[in-house]
Amino acid sequence: RKEVEQDPGPFNVPEGATVAFNCTYSNSASQSFFWYRQDCRKEPKLLMSVYSSGNEDGRFTAQLNRASQYISLLIRDSKLSDSATYLCVVNAEGGGSNYKLTFGKGTLLTVNP
Amino acid sequence: SQTIHQWPATLVQPVGSPLSLECTVEGTSNPNLYWYRQAAGRGLQLLFYSVGIGQISSEVPQNLSASRPQDRQFILSSKKLLLSDSGFYLCAWGWGAGQPQHFGDGTRLSIL
Numbered sequence: 001r002k003e004v005e006q007d008p009g010p011f012n013v014p015e016g017a018t019v020a021f022n023c024t025y026s027n028s029a030s031q032s033f034f035w036y037r038q039d040c041r042k043e044p045k046l047l048m049s050v051y052s053s054g055n056e057d058g059r060f061t062a063q064l065n066r067a068s069q070y071i072s073l074l075i076r077d078s079k080l081s082d083s084a085t086y087l088c089v090v091n092a093e094g095g096g097s098n099y100k101l102t103f104g105k106g107t108l109l110t111v112n113p
Numbered sequence: 114s115q116t117i118h119q120w121p122a123t124l125v126q127p128v129g130s131p132l133s134l135e136c137t138v139e140g141t142s143n144p145n146l147y148w149y150r151q152a153a154g155r156g157l158q159l160l161f162y163s164v165g166i167g168q169i170s171s172e173v174p175q176n177l178s179a180s181r182p183q184d185r186q187f188i189l190s191s192k193k194l195l196l197s198d199s200g201f202y203l204c205a206w207g208w209g210a211g212q213p214q215h216f217g218d219g220t221r222l223s224i225l
Contacts, residue, residue, distance in 0.1 A: 104156065106156065
């Protein structure tokens with residue numbers, strides 16, 4: 001099983017749509033979770049951290065299900081500028097002393113006018 | 114605030130030539146530093162990371178090496194580039210302990 005697995009997409013949605021991305025991770029000891037976005041030919045940028053109770057940042061909502069080792073990202077009212085690849089990221093080693101993150105391969109989203 | 118600088122943005126090198134990519138971080142001290150490679154259409158692969166000056170951990174056997182001569186400087190090198198070294202090289206910094214990492218703009222390396 002891959003360490004971090006995402007649906008590669010592509011997802012093509014119209015402006016204003018709601019879209020959801022899912023991600024599963026294999027290391028049950030993982031404790032930190034993030035979503036990054038990466039624009040074409042650019043560096044990944046942190047979109048948001050994912051907290052156990054779920055968290056929201058404007059149109060973006062992230063949720064974590066530790067029992068199922070599952071993370072999700074919901075984007076409401078999609079904008080053209082949301083078009084990017086969304087990367088699910090999990091800390092690699094778990095525990096209190098860890099330095100590495102494991103990145104999923106990403107899900108490509110295209111928002112159409 | 115912290116910033117990370119990486120250069121050059123684009124590099125075209127012949128097979129067998131040497132490589133040196135440099136990354137510096139400003140606005141913080143003793144960060145963890147990372148080198149990643151992203152091949153076309155693929156995910157991020159961690160190449161090296163460093164938790165302090167002179168401390169380098171290698172993640173995959175390869176043709177590349179890394180050095181950290183100063184606290185906020187991280188260098189990726191090769192003595193002889195291979196065609197398979199082509200890709201998008203990204204430097205990142207972070208606090209570790211499950212904290213997010215922050216990336217430089219990246220260097221797009223093409224080997225001819």
